[in-house]
Amino acid sequence: MSAKTKAAAPGQKTPLAAKIFLALVALYLLIPFATTLIYSLFIEWTDVLPSGFTLRNYAELFGNMTFWASIGRTLVLCLVSVVITIALLLLAMYVVVAVNRRLGRFMQFVCMIPYALQGVILSIGIISLYTGTGTVLSNRMMMLFGAYTILVLPYIYQGIRNALNAIDAQMLIQAAEMLGCGRFRAYVQVVLPNILSGILVSSLLAESIVFGDFVLANNIAGTNYQNIQVFLQANMARSSGLSSAIVVVIFLVVGAVTAAVLKLQQSSARKA
Amino acid sequence: MSYIEFNNVVKRFGDNTVLDHISFGIEKGDLVTLLGPSGCGKSTLLRCLSGLERVTEGTIVLNGRDITNVPASKRNIGMVFQQYSLFPNMTVEQNVAFGLKMQKAPADEIENKVKEAIAMVELTGKEKAYPASLSGGQQQRAALARSIVTEPDVLLLDEPLSAIDAKLRKALQSRIREINQELGLTSIFVTHDQDEAMVMSDVIQLFHNGRIEQAGSPVEVYTRPVSEFAASFIGSYNLLSADEFGRLTGDRVASGNVVAIRPETVGISAERPAGEEAYVLEARVKSSTPRGNVLRYEVVANGIQLRVDTLFRSFHLFDDGAHVFIELPRHACLQIPVGVARAA
Numbered sequence: 001m002s003a004k005t006k007a008a009a010p011g012q013k014t015p016l017a018a019k020i021f022l023a024l025v026a027l028y029l030l031i032p033f034a035t036t037l038i039y040s041l042f043i044e045w046t047d048v049l050p051s052g053f054t055l056r057n058y059a060e061l062f063g064n065m066t067f068w069a070s071i072g073r074t075l076v077l078c079l080v081s082v083v084i085t086i087a088l089l090l091l092a093m094y095v096v097v098a099v100n101r102r103l104g105r106f107m108q109f110v111c112m113i114p115y116a117l118q119g120v121i122l123s124i125g126i127i128s129l130y131t132g133t134g135t136v137l138s139n140r141m142m143m144l145f146g147a148y149t150i151l152v153l154p155y156i157y158q159g160i161r162n163a164l165n166a167i168d169a170q171m172l173i174q175a176a177e178m179l180g181c182g183r184f185r186a187y188v189q190v191v192l193p194n195i196l197s198g199i200l201v202s203s204l205l206a207e208s209i210v211f212g213d214f215v216l217a218n219n220i221a222g223t224n225y226q227n228i229q230v231f232l233q234a235n236m237a238r239s240s241g242l243s244s245a246i247v248v249v250i251f252l253v254v255g256a257v258t259a260a261v262l263k264l265q266q267s268s269a270r271k272a
Numbered sequence: 273m274s275y276i277e278f279n280n281v282v283k284r285f286g287d288n289t290v291l292d293h294i295s296f297g298i299e300k301g302d303l304v305t306l307l308g309p310s311g312c313g314k315s316t317l318l319r320c321l322s323g324l325e326r327v328t329e330g331t332i333v334l335n336g337r338d339i340t341n342v343p344a345s346k347r348n349i350g351m352v353f354q355q356y357s358l359f360p361n362m363t364v365e366q367n368v369a370f371g372l373k374m375q376k377a378p379a380d381e382i383e384n385k386v387k388e389a390i391a392m393v394e395l396t397g398k399e400k401a402y403p404a405s406l407s408g409g410q411q412q413r414a415a416l417a418r419s420i421v422t423e424p425d426v427l428l429l430d431e432p433l434s435a436i437d438a439k440l441r442k443a444l445q446s447r448i449r450e451i452n453q454e455l456g457l458t459s460i461f462v463t464h465d466q467d468e469a470m471v472m473s474d475v476i477q478l479f480h481n482g483r484i485e486q487a488g489s490p491v492e493v494y495t496r497p498v499s500e501f502a503a504s505f506i507g508s509y510n511l512l513s514a515d516e517f518g519r520l521t522g523d524r525v526a527s528g529n530v531v532a533i534r535p536e537t538v539g540i541s542a543e544r545p546a547g548e549e550a551y552v553l554e555a556r557v558k559s560s561t562p563r564g565n566v567l568r569y570e571v572v573a574n575g576i577q578l579r580v581d582t583l584f585r586s587f588h589l590f591d592d593g594a595h596v597f598i599e600l601p602r603h604a605c606l607q608i609p610v611g612v613a614r615a616a
Binding site: 171174182190193194 | 344
């Protein structure tokens, strides 16, 4: 507790107690991951220490094409849904910022609705609405793209809105207009580069949500369009070692994406 | 025909009339100040001229062209905002070049003009700096360079110096005035600071409640206020009702009229002055306040309190409670007729 109450002033070194406290918290948070990693690398763990080191689970996993396909599908789902949501929101927020600010409240209301929707309700709603309609939306994969687009809407909206408010986007557009630039061009050339870090951070959050989702993917697509979580569920009964290896890979993939986005964010912040 | 003409311009926000039939002209090359208190409509008129607001009624003509419905980006008007509004992701150089790029100017021309504009606002050496690393004054100078580099027909300045400290503000006031004169650039400056308006303007348009209260040169507006509001807003006029003036001097003016007396026209002395063509009155010093090179006395004569300004000479001070004589030149007692006087 002392580490919490005695915060270091800017420029001061972090006190040792604070370092120890943070290390303990980090250790505690890493316990589930560490145990999963151990389960995936050893045959048995019935004593104090695990025994029978093996890479068999990983060899089996990486040799399984279904696994790679499910990773690929999950990444496609993340990318497509996040990109669609960002594109739609940026267009809508252009209208709010440059044309009619009063629509901002309406946008906020619409974008908050998905918070209230449970995954089960959303998936059942989408299935009952579009199944058998014979349109492109009756395709399970399309349904899944649509569902994730709705799911990530509030997170990305909050990120973009906060970024726009932070730079006073309306004033920047007006300044650009006075220099002979059209409103939409000003939005693209002046406003968007300044909210890029906000977009990246909210995309990262949204991407993690899609990557970790099981309910929507299982209910809407199931094995028709198997994502990594559905693949994990299908393999849990087969082998605990294999399922541990899957979890470790999921963790590392999400970690790698997070690091990449943070790196991008830092470089864009340095430019600004 | 004037270079810029506002013809019966009305602007309403819902039921609120912010500009009430504004009509006046601005000559080419002039620096005109729109002066008035907050909420009087001066910034709204500027924004209507810029195209960032649409007028409800009336027309705006610039150089013979009706621009009332022309989009802001097509008016060739430069604008400097109160909040600087530099593009945060661009360097000073890139900010200044932005307008020229919109005009699709050749690269070498952009380079030369940007260099020239940056030198003009004395920011040479800061070309590669991002706005976040500049002081408020530097940011505002960069914004000024960005607005003049495109050679606009008119330069609008919307309270550009209000967030800048007093010393730097004076330097920038001079620089803006010099640029206006060097380039012959018609400029409209919005401010609520009467000193700023006095220093910078060829013409002052004094705004009050969405209307123009008085227009004229700084000297005209300062020395001949046409209404009680003008007298109270410009300078620190002593404003006396007809009754108060009667009690002070014994002379009568038309009932309801207001008499305005500038503090610096009132003489103060220890000995009774000759007082030709002036009211000479006994008074008591209530307080004195140094205001830079001016010393302001609050004196009471015949039960009426007056402000008296004198040059601050340390060898000639009156203590609080001192018995003095004040001299009010008759020509300095300006009567503001009933019909023109408005509640301030």
